[in-house]
Amino acid sequence: MRFIDSHAHLDLLPDLPGVLAAASQAGVEQIVTIGVDLESSRAATKLAAAHAQVFASVGLHPHEAEKADESYWRELQTLARQSRPVAIGECGLDFYRDLSPRPAQRAVFARQIALALQLNLPLVVHDRQAHAETAAMLAEHDAGRVGGVLHCFSGDLDLARQVLDLGFSLGITGVITYKNAQALRELVRLVPTERLLIETDCPYLTPDPWRGKPNQPAFVARVCAGLAQALERPLEEVAALTTANARRLFALPQPGEA
Numbered sequence: 190m191r192f193i194d195s196h197a198h199l200d201l202l203p204d205l206p207g208v209l210a211a212a213s214q215a216g217v218e219q220i221v222t223i224g225v226d227l228e229s230s231r232a233a234t235k236l237a238a239a240h241a242q243v244f245a246s247v248g249l250h251p252h253e254a255e256k257a258d259e260s261y262w263r264e265l266q267t268l269a270r271q272s273r274p275v276a277i278g279e280c281g282l283d284f285y286r287d288l289s290p291r292p293a294q295r296a297v298f299a300r301q302i303a304l305a306l307q308l309n310l311p312l313v314v315h316d317r318q319a320h321a322e323t324a325a326m327l328a329e330h331d332a333g334r335v336g337g338v339l340h341c342f343s344g345d346l347d348l349a350r351q352v353l354d355l356g357f358s359l360g361i362t363g364v365i366t367y368k369n370a371q372a373l374r375e376l377v378r379l380v381p382t383e384r385l386l387i388e389t390d391c392p393y394l395t396p397d398p399w400r401g402k403p404n405q406p407a408f409v410a411r412v413c414a415g416l417a418q419a420l421e422r423p424l425e426e427v428a429a430l431t432t433a434n435a436r437r438l439f440a441l442p443q444p445g446e447a
């Protein structure tokens with residue numbers, strides 16, 4: 190079976206050679222590693238240049254929004270133009286932790302949507318307790334032209350419908366394996382299967398039964414098993430489906446192709 194981890198933070202993992210070997214062993218053939226600020230976006234593009242199976246997304250997380258003065262933003266934009274990432278993000282709104290002021294979060298989110306439209310790249314969107322406004326901003330700024338993924342989807346059916354209407358996909362993490370995630374397991378059954386992606390968000394959100402250990406891309410196989418169980422469909426089918434979905438969204442090559 191083959192998998193794609195559509196959202197990892199490889200720069201945060203110790204023993205990268207070991208982690209990449211374990212991923213290959215588990216059938217994870219491609220990994221999208223995600224920038225959250227200038228430094229981690231640079232790290233992501235370097236990892237993508239160094240490893241054929243790794244692809245980068247360049248962006249600024251809402252937690253880091255306050256960092257983005259004009260020169261910071263210019264450097265991020267230059268990196269996004271020059272390093273040929275597969276997506277822009279993660280970007281979005283986080284009204285749960287509110288680590289940056291909301292006006293700054295909105296401003297850098299809007300700028301990254303505009304950048305994605307200019308570069309014709311999909312968006313990797315972070316939304317935590319900002320469902321209505323995230324959906325409204327995506328619609329208002331015409332993000333449906335490029336689409337993307339609401340990573341670690343945590344919204345309700347209403348939000349799912351709004352972003353699905355805009356052409357977005359939903360990223361499913363190890364949360365789907367957690368005992369208290371019954372609502373998510375019910376929600377995924379109502380989502381068109383071509384709009385479901387799997388991701389680890391490693392080193393965070395380790396799936397059960399390994400919760401408490403650091404997460405890694407190899408564990409996306411377990412996320413897929415959790416999703417397959419929720420959908421009541423064979424694992425093989427859900428693996429093939431989510432792999433095709435991620436490859437299409439991020440325009441990833443077939444493994445082995447340049």
Ligand SMILES: [Zn+2]
Pocket residue numbers: 196198223279390
């Ligand atoms: Zn993330």
